Amino acid sequence: MDSEQRRERIAELAPEKLDEIESEDEGDDHPLPDLPNAEDGEVRMRVAPNPNGPWHIGHARMAAVIGTYKDRYDGEFICRFDDTDPETKRPDLDAYDAILDAIEYLGFEPDDVVKASDRVDVYYDHARELIEQGGAYTCSCPQGEFSDLKNSGEACPHREKDTETVAEEFEAMVDGEYESGEMVLRVRTDITHKNPALRDFVAFRMIDTPHPREEAAQYRCWPMLDFQSGVDDHLLGITHIIRGIDLQDSAKRQGFVYDYFGWEYPEVVHWGHVQVDAYDVSMSTSTIGELIAEGELDGWDDPRAPTVASLRRRGIRGEALVDAMVELGTSTSDVDLAISSVYANNRELIDDDTDRAFFVRDDEAFGGLVERQVVGGPDAGHPPLHPDFEDRGRRDIPVDPGVVVEGDDLPDHGDRVWLKGYGCVRHTRDAFEYVGDDITAVREEGVDVVHWAPADGPELRLRTMDGDVTGVAEPGYLDYEADDMLQFERIGFARVDRVDPDGESVAYFAHP
RNA sequence: GCUCUGGUGGUGUAGUCCGGCCAAUCAUAUCACCCUCUCACGGUGAUGACCAGGGUUCAAAUCCCUGCCGGAGCACCA
Numbered sequence: 165m166d167s168e169q170r171r172e173r174i175a176e177l178a179p180e181k182l183d184e185i186e187s188e189d190e191g192d193d194h195p196l197p198d199l200p201n202a203e204d205g206e207v208r209m210r211v212a213p214n215p216n217g218p219w220h221i222g223h224a225r226m227a228a229v230i231g232t233y234k235d236r237y238d239g240e241f242i243c244r245f246d247d248t249d250p251e252t253k254r255p256d257l258d259a260y261d262a263i264l265d266a267i268e269y270l271g272f273e274p275d276d277v278v279k280a281s282d283r284v285d286v287y288y289d290h291a292r293e294l295i296e297q298g299g300a301y302t303c304s305c306p307q308g309e310f311s312d313l314k315n316s317g318e319a320c321p322h323r324e325k326d327t328e329t330v331a332e333e334f335e336a337m338v339d340g341e342y343e344s345g346e347m348v349l350r351v352r353t354d355i356t357h358k359n360p361a362l363r364d365f366v367a368f369r370m371i372d373t374p375h376p377r378e379e380a381a382q383y384r385c386w387p388m389l390d391f392q393s394g395v396d397d398h399l400l401g402i403t404h405i406i407r408g409i410d411l412q413d414s415a416k417r418q419g420f421v422y423d424y425f426g427w428e429y430p431e432v433v434h435w436g437h438v439q440v441d442a443y444d445v446s447m448s449t450s451t452i453g454e455l456i457a458e459g460e461l462d463g464w465d466d467p468r469a470p471t472v473a474s475l476r477r478r479g480i481r482g483e484a485l486v487d488a489m490v491e492l493g494t495s496t497s498d499v500d501l502a503i504s505s506v507y508a509n510n511r512e513l514i515d516d517d518t519d520r521a522f523f524v525r526d527d528e529a530f531g532g533l534v535e536r537q538v539v540g541g542p543d544a545g546h547p548p549l550h551p552d553f554e555d556r557g558r559r560d561i562p563v564d565p566g567v568v569v570e571g572d573d574l575p576d577h578g579d580r581v582w583l584k585g586y587g588c589v590r591h592t593r594d595a596f597e598y599v600g601d602d603i604t605a606v607r608e609e610g611v612d613v614v615h616w617a618p619a620d621g622p623e624l625r626l627r628t629m630d631g632d633v634t635g636v637a638e639p640g641y642l643d644y645e646a647d648d649m650l651q652f653e654r655i656g657f658a659r660v661d662r663v664d665p666d667g668e669s670v671a672y673f674a675h676p
Numbered sequence: 677g678c679u680c681u682g683g684u685g686g687u688g689u690a691g692u693c694c695g696g697c698c699a700a701u702c703a704u705a706u707c708a709c710c711c712u713c714u715c716a717c718g719g720u721g722a723u724g725a726c727c728a729g730g731g732u733u734c735a736a737a738u739c740c741c742u743g744c745c746g747g748a749g750c751a752c753c754a
Contacts (some may be wrong), residue, residue, distance in 0.1 A: 195689080195703095214754045252753050307752060315678080315750075348752050359679040361750040369752035389754050412680060413749045434681085436747070441687080491688060491703070498747060502687045505704050515717060552717070584713055606713060613713050653714040676716075 195490050199233060199404050200431045207239030208403045211267070211274070212246045212393060215259035217449035218464045219266045219472045221485070221501070222438045228489035229406060231272035242400060243267065243274040246393060247281045248386050250375040255281075257376055262464070266472040270482040278400070280392055281380035287387040288338055290395050290425075291349060291368060295330050299424040300367060302333035303350050314363045317356040323364070337368060340384035344372040351391070353420040361413040362420075367391040394418030398427045405432040409496055436498040438489075442629070443470040443503075467627050467672055475506075478672045479649050479659025484510035507675035514649050514657065519549045522561070522584070522615040523624060523652040523671075524568045525635040531571020533635065535619045538563040538589060541598025545616075547585025547653075561585065561638045566619040567596065568636050573614035582606050582613045584653065615653045622665065626658060628673040641669060649674070 199207065209230045213223060234241045243264065247255040260279075267274060294300045303310065303322040313320050325333075337347055349368040357363050366388050374381040387395075393414075397405060405415075412434050422429050440447065445455060447470045455461045455469075465473035475485060488506040492499050526533035546558040563586065575581040575591045580599060582588050588605045589596035605611040617636045624637040641663070644650065648660040650671070662670040 212754090216754080246754065249753060252751095311751085345752065357679090359750075360677095361679065363750085366752055371752085386752095388752075393754090409681070409748050411749090411754085416680090434748090436682080488688090488704095493689065495682085495689090496747085497682050500687060502704065505688070508704060511716075518716095520714080520716090547713075551712080551714080582713060586713095601713095603713065611713095615714075651714085651716065653716080655714085656716080 194236065195493070196229065196232060196236070197494060199237070199433070202233075202237055202239075202404060202431075205238050206403065207233065207237040208401050209233060209239065209241040209406065210244050210397070210400065210402050211241065212244045212407075213263050214249070214253055215245050215247050215255045215263055216253045217256050217259050217453050218262040220447045220449060220452060221440050221470050221472060221475065222447050223263075224266065224270060224472050224485055225438055225489045225492065226406065227267045227270050227272055228486040229494065231267075231270065232486065232490050233404070233406075234272070239403075240275040241272075242276040242278065242402075244396060244400065245277075245279045245281070246389060247279060247375075247377070247380075248284075248389065248392050249371070250380075250386070251371050251373045254373070255376055262473070266476075269472065269476050270486050276400075278396075279377070280387075280396065281375055281377050281383075283392075283396070284380065284383050284387070286399070287368075287392055287395060288385075291334060291387075291391070292331070294351070294367075294421065294424055295327060295334055295349075297424050298327060298352065299421070300334075300349050300351050301325055301330050302337070302347055304347050307345070314355065315360055317363070319355045319364075323350075323352065323355070334368075337370060337385040340370075342370045344370045346370060351417070351420055353417070359413070359416070362416050365390055365417050367421075390414050390417045391421065394421050397430055398422070398425070402430050405430050406494065407432070407434060409434045409436055433494050434496055435494045436496050438492065438499055438501055440470055440501045440503055444468075445470055467629050477659065477661070479514075479647075479657065479674045480506060480510045481513050484513055510675065511657065515651075516550075516552070518649045518651045518657060519556075519644075520547065520551070520653050521559070521641060521650045522547075522617050522638040523626065523635055523641075523655060523658075524570055524615065524617045524621075524637075525626070525633050525655070526568075527633050527635070531574070533568050534571050534574050535566050535568045536591070537566045537595040538583075538586075539595050539597055541587055541589070545583060545586030559585070559638065559640050561616075561640070562618050564618065567616045568619050568621075569614055569616045573612065575612070580605065580611045582611050583616045584613050586616070615655075623668045625668050625670045626652075626655075626673055627661075627670065634668070637669070 211226045211230050230241050245260060301323055303320060305320045310320055334349055347370060348366045350364045351367050353362055353364050355363050368385050368387050370384055371386050415432050419429055452469055456463055461469050464471050465477040467474055467478055484506050487509045544560050544562045546560060548554055548558050549556045577591055580588050580590045587601040588599040588611060590599050606613055617638045621636040621639055622641050624635055626633045642665050644660045644663060646660055651657050656676040657674040658671040659674055661672050
């Protein structure tokens with residue numbers, strides 16, 4: 165009885181058990197834990213990036229996990245740009261689209277895209293309502309003074325202002341009548357709350373710098389994350405929130421606002437930070453941005469940058485990254501993502517479809533480039549495009565006007581080496597003398613098999629995380645197009661980036 | 677300092693709520709062998725973990741206590 169038959173049989177005998185059994189089965193192949201109180205078709209989540217730069221790998225975790233939950237629960241997710249800080253974490257106008265591209269690359273599509281900077285009036289309205297209820301007050305304490313009072317659990321004098329005054333002063337904030345730092349609107353929580361992080365927090369502050377988006381450039385009074393995000397999560401119908409542990413107290417702060425409005429707080433899961441091994445560069449948008457500005461990195465997709473764009477340019481599929489991220493789960497402890505697991509996923513995805521090719525590196529690390537004439541053999545070698553799929557055909561690599569190999573692969577004088585896909589040659593003083601194509605030389609006599617290229621093959625630059633390597637590729641490289649993947653035999657997988665028959669072509673190294 | 681919150685092999689994860697089927701799952705990693713005209717793929721095998729100490733119990737990764745170590749918040753950043 166196969167599983168289908170078994171299913172039918174159960175449906176006949178005990179239809180009420182079928183659901184139960186199936187839900188158990190399902191539980192087994194979900195790498196992510198169940199969401200609390202989640203029902204199919206009624207889950208709505210959001211990814212809420214600040215568009216102050218393109219995404220690094222850590223950001224991809226949010227989209228990966230939320231997108232996976234969306235598929236699993238047949239739910240929805242929206243992308244909400246929390247771009248309410250025109251100054252300290254100033255939005256980058258290019259990042260909005262870059263982030264949406266990254267989400268698409270990961271294989272997901274938001275059901276809706278909103279920008280907080282389009283919704284400032286909505287936040288004002290809710291602030292007015294909050295003030296009306298006595299849930300907020302305007303405060304002109306200097307930051308440090310308030311901090312001291314708060315830490316000792318004491319209210320500041322502004323806390324007892326009457327509602328009318330607060331309302332007036334808030335309108336003055338909205339109208340931009342204060343300078344940056346002069347006035348804020350605080351939410352009245354519990355000034356003696358045992359957790360100092362929850363005591364009267366700022367909901368709105370003044371910012372002199374205009375927002376980079378033209379549509380929002382007129383605002384000077386901006387909401388803080390705790391207010392904006394809290395209000396939006398409710399208004400946008402979010403049922404489940406996933407975010408970093410740094411925002412753990414945020415949920416509690418927002419809880420006060422929700423209580424004033426009589427709203428129910430969404431389910432929330434907090435997870436730890438992700439680090440990715442294999443990178444020297446700190447994974448923060450601002451650090452990467454600085455390195456680019458200083459010229460240390462070529463751009464957001466430099467192979468050394470720990471960004472989504474970089475992985476993409478290296479030919480790593482979004483799916484490989486998503487799977488690795490999902491396997492990390494949602495635990496509250498910090499996790500290290502081993503990049504090797506992303507590579508393993510990607511290899512699995514692309515190996516069968518990826519053609520093989522030769523690339524001979526001209527680098528001291530591999531003994532430099534050595535050129536030799538081949539005498540006495542066929543005109544060309546014909547290795548298969550893929551060893552497991554002979555029917556895809558063979559490559560045609562001429563040995564004229566000579567071949568290049570990596571110095572480390574050059575045998576001693578008088579010794580033999582097997583030019584892969586061509587045959588066995590003996591290294592004489594200044595040439596490779598063809599010996600034959602009897603494979604027993606390799607199988608039984610220990611002759612090494614090496615990759616090679618015609619001396620006049622296309623120049624290729626391979627960009628890797630450890631820097632660039634130039635060298636010579638086999639002529640067939642010129643037949644590929646940008647975005648094609650190749651496996652350089654004995655080197656690893658790479659993405660074709662630029663094909664230039666007359667100058668230098670470029671490929672990006674993906675992984676071994 | 678105050679307040680949260682965690683600790684399963686190199687990495688991640690399952691198991692922890694409801695103690696026994698856990699001498700601990702799966703993946704990745706590493707090593708070895710096999711396969712091989714690639715250092716890829718595939719096959720076989722091996723390596724490797726319950727933070728520590730007490731307690732409860734016939735039985736503890738799981739419950740309790742203490743300790744140790746880590747992460748986060750206490751911003752007019754998100």
